[in-house]
Structures are given as C-alpha cells and as structure tokens.
Amino acid sequence: MALTIGELVDYIDLDASGARRGVNQTEGDLRRLQARIARTGDYAGSSLGAGIARGAATAVAALGSLAPAMGVATAALASGAVVSGAALAAVPALFAGIGIAAAAQSSQVQDAFGGLKDHVVGSVQGMVGPIEQQLVGIAGKARGTFDQIAPSLKSAFAAVAPQVGMLADGVLGMVEKLAPALSRAVSAAAPVMEAISGGLVSLGSGLAGFFDGISAGAAGAAAGLSGLFSGLGAILSSLGGLFGQLAQAGGPVLSALMTTLAGLVKTLAGALGPALAKLGPPLTTLTKALGAGLQPVIAALGPVLSAAAGALGQLITGLAPLLPIVGKLVAALLPALTPILTAIGSLFRQLAPVVQQLATTLANALAPVFASLPAIVGPLVGILSTLVSAVLPILSSLITALSPAIASLGKSFGQSSSHSARC
Structure with a gap:
C-alpha cells in the first residue's frame, strides 16, 4: 500500500x-x-x-x-x-x-x-536512512492491518468489560478479608524483627572476621585464579575445536538418523493408537480392582506403622545415652592415632627409595623380555594359523562322513520314542 x-x-x-x-x-x-x-x-x-x-x-x-x-x-x-x-x-x-x-x-x-x-x-x-524507509512502508501497512482488525478488537473489548468488573469485585473482596490478618501479622512480627536486628549485628562481626581472615591469603588466591583462568582458556579453546569437528562429522549422521526416526515414529504411532484404544477398558477395570484391593491393605497398615514408629522411638531413646559415651571413647582413641600415623608416614618415607629402586630394577630387567616378545609371538601365530588350516578340512570331511550315521541314529531314536509312547 x-x-x-x-x-x-x-x-x-x-x-x-x-x-x-x-x-x-x-x-x-x-x-x-x-x-x-x-x-x-x-x-x-x-x-x-x-x-x-x-x-x-x-x-x-x-x-x-x-x-x-x-x-x-x-x-x-x-x-x-x-x-x-x-x-x-x-x-x-x-x-x-x-x-x-x-x-x-x-x-x-x-x-x-x-x-x-x-x-x-x-x-x-x-x-539509519535505510531503516527509516522501511519504517515508513511498515507504518502504511500497519494502518491497513489495524483497520482490518478493528472490528475484532471492538468485540473483544466489549466481551472483556464485564469480566473486568467481576475480577475487580473479587480483588476487593480478597483485600477486605486479608487486611485484618495482615494487621495482626504485622503486630505479631515485632519479636521476629528484634531477633533479626540482633542477628545482623552478630552477622556483621562474623563478616568482619571472615574478610580479615581471607585477606591474609590474597597472594595465594591471586595465583590460584590466574591458573584457573589460564587453564579454562586452554580447555575452552580445545573444546571449541572438538565440538566443531564433532558437528562437522555428526551433522549428516544426525540428519539421516532423524529422517529415519521420523518414519519409524510415524509408523509406530499409527500402530499403537488402535492397540492402546483397545487396552483402555481393561486398564480401567484393572485400576478399579487394584484400588479396591489396596484399600483394606492400607487400612490394616496403619496400626503396623504406628507400632513400628513406637518401636523405633524406643530404640532411639535407648541408644541416645550411649552417644556421649561413644564420643568420649573416640576422643580418647584419637590422640593414640597420632604417633601411629607419624610412624606409618616415616615408614613410607623410608620405603620410597627402596620401592623406586625396585621398580627401576624390574623395568630394566623386563625391558629385554618385552622387546623380544614380537619375535616370539610372530612365529607362534604362524604355527597356529597353519595348524588351524590343516585341521579344519579334516574336521569338515569327518562331519560329512558321519552325517548319514547321525541321521539314521536320530531316526531310530524317534521311532523308539513313538513306540514307547503307544505302549
């Protein structure tokens, strides 16, 4: 236009x-x-x-x-x-x-x-000159579109007008019922606000100690963040290349897979629809029967759960006095672990050179063996291949020769079984 x-x-x-x-x-x-x-x-x-x-x-x-x-x-x-x-x-x-x-x-x-x-x-x-030209054209088109939808908008506004009144009545009724309860809640909130006020003072002291503590580790934190960002940069660069290669290779695969899957789903949906429709009435009957069967079970389960809860409560009550005793016992045993752990650490420290020397010796001793394995395995593979090639024809000929006898034996066994069944 x-x-x-x-x-x-x-x-x-x-x-x-x-x-x-x-x-x-x-x-x-x-x-x-x-x-x-x-x-x-x-x-x-x-x-x-x-x-x-x-x-x-x-x-x-x-x-x-x-x-x-x-x-x-x-x-x-x-x-x-x-x-x-x-x-x-x-x-x-x-x-x-x-x-x-x-x-x-x-x-x-x-x-x-x-x-x-x-x-x-x-x-x-x-x-924005080109955009201005497009906007001028859009404005003319929008005027014609608005003129076409104006009757529909008029009907919609006329239909929604009574609904606005009903909604306003509901909101006003809710406010009328809610205002006294809000007043009572505000009056009852004084102890809560007092507790929050005192808690904020304690929180301020805690935050002050927190920032004083972490300030001592600023140098270590800077080194950690530097390493973190460097590592993430290298990881993201590598992941970008990997995802690009996967997209290049997997795009055609995904396209073919979705085309095939769409046909399968369409066929399966057409077959499942009538089958599920036939299952509807039996499943309804089963659901009603299951509900009727479970109702007495659940009703009888109430006293059992109550008794189990009572027994569990008595068990907890009986075990509760033992917890302080166990705590004291553990506290008494922990100091004894310190010299044991120290001795184990010293033993590991002393064994480390021996283990390293043993590993080096084994590696040096086994290196020639590992190096000679290909020369040993190659001839063995050749011998096994020759043996298999020679044995397989013999087995094939033997099976061919025995097949008539095996068939006759099976036939005789079948006749004997039939005769025994008639007797």
Missing part, C-alpha cells in the same frame, strides 16, 4: 519537534544508563565471585575424579583459593560501584555523557 506525501507528513512528524523528542528521549536513556551502571557495581562483585566459585567447583570436581585418593584435599585447597579470591574481588567491585554512583552526579561526568549523547545521536541518525 503506497503513501502520498500528505499521508506521510500526517503520519510521521518530520518537523523539529520530533527531533527534539528523540534527543530528549536519548538523554533520558543515557541518564538511566548512568544509574544502571551505579546499581550494577554492587551486583558485579557478587556475580563475579559466584560465577568463579561455580566454575572452580566444577573444575575441581572433574580433577578430583581423576585421583580419588587426593580429590578431597585438592578440592579443599583449590576451593579455598577461589572463594577467597572471589570474595576479595567483590570488595573493590562494591566500592567501585559506590564510586561510580557518586561520580555520576558530577557536572563533568554528566557533560561528558551529554557529549557522548550528541555524538551518538548525530552518528546514528546518519546511519
């Missing part, structure tokens, strides 16, 4: 007021961007820390599966480094956000963003 110059001027405001509205809107968007930057400062630190911690936890878990004996210690050390680094990184990010929020109020920063706005608006207006 073509537009005349008059319709175009009526539909799109091309005078200076339209440009001023666009500039004012862009200025408002930039101001909201400044505020959003300030709000993002606080979130950036915590998001960075959480993302690093999750990535590190995944990496540590994968590495721990390769060495179960060292997995727990490795995970604890690596997680400590990453969590400390993430927490320490969150602190400057928090203060950076506060600083950005404060600096955004200065006239110098606002003038700089104002200049940026003018530059962006002027540059973009010179770039």
Whole structure:
C-alpha cells in the first residue's frame, strides 16, 4: 500500500519537534544508563565471585575424579583459593560501584555523557536512512492491518468489560478479608524483627572476621585464579575445536538418523493408537480392582506403622545415652592415632627409595623380555594359523562322513520314542 506525501507528513512528524523528542528521549536513556551502571557495581562483585566459585567447583570436581585418593584435599585447597579470591574481588567491585554512583552526579561526568549523547545521536541518525524507509512502508501497512482488525478488537473489548468488573469485585473482596490478618501479622512480627536486628549485628562481626581472615591469603588466591583462568582458556579453546569437528562429522549422521526416526515414529504411532484404544477398558477395570484391593491393605497398615514408629522411638531413646559415651571413647582413641600415623608416614618415607629402586630394577630387567616378545609371538601365530588350516578340512570331511550315521541314529531314536509312547 503506497503513501502520498500528505499521508506521510500526517503520519510521521518530520518537523523539529520530533527531533527534539528523540534527543530528549536519548538523554533520558543515557541518564538511566548512568544509574544502571551505579546499581550494577554492587551486583558485579557478587556475580563475579559466584560465577568463579561455580566454575572452580566444577573444575575441581572433574580433577578430583581423576585421583580419588587426593580429590578431597585438592578440592579443599583449590576451593579455598577461589572463594577467597572471589570474595576479595567483590570488595573493590562494591566500592567501585559506590564510586561510580557518586561520580555520576558530577557536572563533568554528566557533560561528558551529554557529549557522548550528541555524538551518538548525530552518528546514528546518519546511519539509519535505510531503516527509516522501511519504517515508513511498515507504518502504511500497519494502518491497513489495524483497520482490518478493528472490528475484532471492538468485540473483544466489549466481551472483556464485564469480566473486568467481576475480577475487580473479587480483588476487593480478597483485600477486605486479608487486611485484618495482615494487621495482626504485622503486630505479631515485632519479636521476629528484634531477633533479626540482633542477628545482623552478630552477622556483621562474623563478616568482619571472615574478610580479615581471607585477606591474609590474597597472594595465594591471586595465583590460584590466574591458573584457573589460564587453564579454562586452554580447555575452552580445545573444546571449541572438538565440538566443531564433532558437528562437522555428526551433522549428516544426525540428519539421516532423524529422517529415519521420523518414519519409524510415524509408523509406530499409527500402530499403537488402535492397540492402546483397545487396552483402555481393561486398564480401567484393572485400576478399579487394584484400588479396591489396596484399600483394606492400607487400612490394616496403619496400626503396623504406628507400632513400628513406637518401636523405633524406643530404640532411639535407648541408644541416645550411649552417644556421649561413644564420643568420649573416640576422643580418647584419637590422640593414640597420632604417633601411629607419624610412624606409618616415616615408614613410607623410608620405603620410597627402596620401592623406586625396585621398580627401576624390574623395568630394566623386563625391558629385554618385552622387546623380544614380537619375535616370539610372530612365529607362534604362524604355527597356529597353519595348524588351524590343516585341521579344519579334516574336521569338515569327518562331519560329512558321519552325517548319514547321525541321521539314521536320530531316526531310530524317534521311532523308539513313538513306540514307547503307544505302549
């Protein structure tokens, strides 16, 4: 649908007021961007820390599966480094956000963003000529479409009007019933708020100690994060190449598989439909019978569960006094383990050179044997191959010669069985 110059001027405001509205809107968007930057400062630190911690936890878990004996210690050390680094990184990010929020109020920063706005608006207006032409055409098409759907919209608005009234009555009735309960809840919340107030003071002391503690490990956390990011960079690069090769090789396979699977599913669905329809009434009967059968079982199960719960409660009550005694016994045994573990560690340390020397000696002794194995195995394989080639024809001839006798024997056995069955 073509537009005349008059319709175009009526539909799109091309005078200076339209440009001023666009500039004012862009200025408002930039101001909201400044505020959003300030709000993002606080979130950036915590998001960075959480993302690093999750990535590190995944990496540590994968590495721990390769060495179960060292997995727990490795995970604890690596997680400590990453969590400390993430927490320490969150602190400057928090203060950076506060600083950005404060600096955004200065006239110098606002003038700089104002200049940026003018530059962006002027540059973009010179770039969007093709889009303006498309928008003009879309506007004309949209007017015709709206004229076509206007009767439908009118009917929809007329139909929804009573529903709005009914919904408003329901909301007002809910508020009327809910307001007294909310008032009582607010009055009863005073002890909860008092507990939260005291808890926040204790939480502040705990956080202060936490940050003082992790500050001592800043150097180690920095080294851990540097290694983590370097490793992730190398891993992601390798995974990208692997996924690209898999996509190149697996794309045609997946296309052929889905084409075949679509035909199979279509055929199977057509066959299963009538079968499942016939199973409907029997399954309904089975469900009713199952419910009727389980009802007395469940009713009789109640007293049994009650008795079992009572017995379990008595067992727990009887075992509870033993737990402090067991705890004292374990506490008394633990100090005795220290010299034992120290002695075992010293023994392993002394045995390490002997084991290393033994392994080296065995490797040197077995190396010639392993080197000569191909020369020994090759002739054996040749002998076995020759033997099989010579034996197989003999077995084939023997089976061929014996097959008539085996057939006669089977026939005789069948006749004897039939005669015995008649007698």
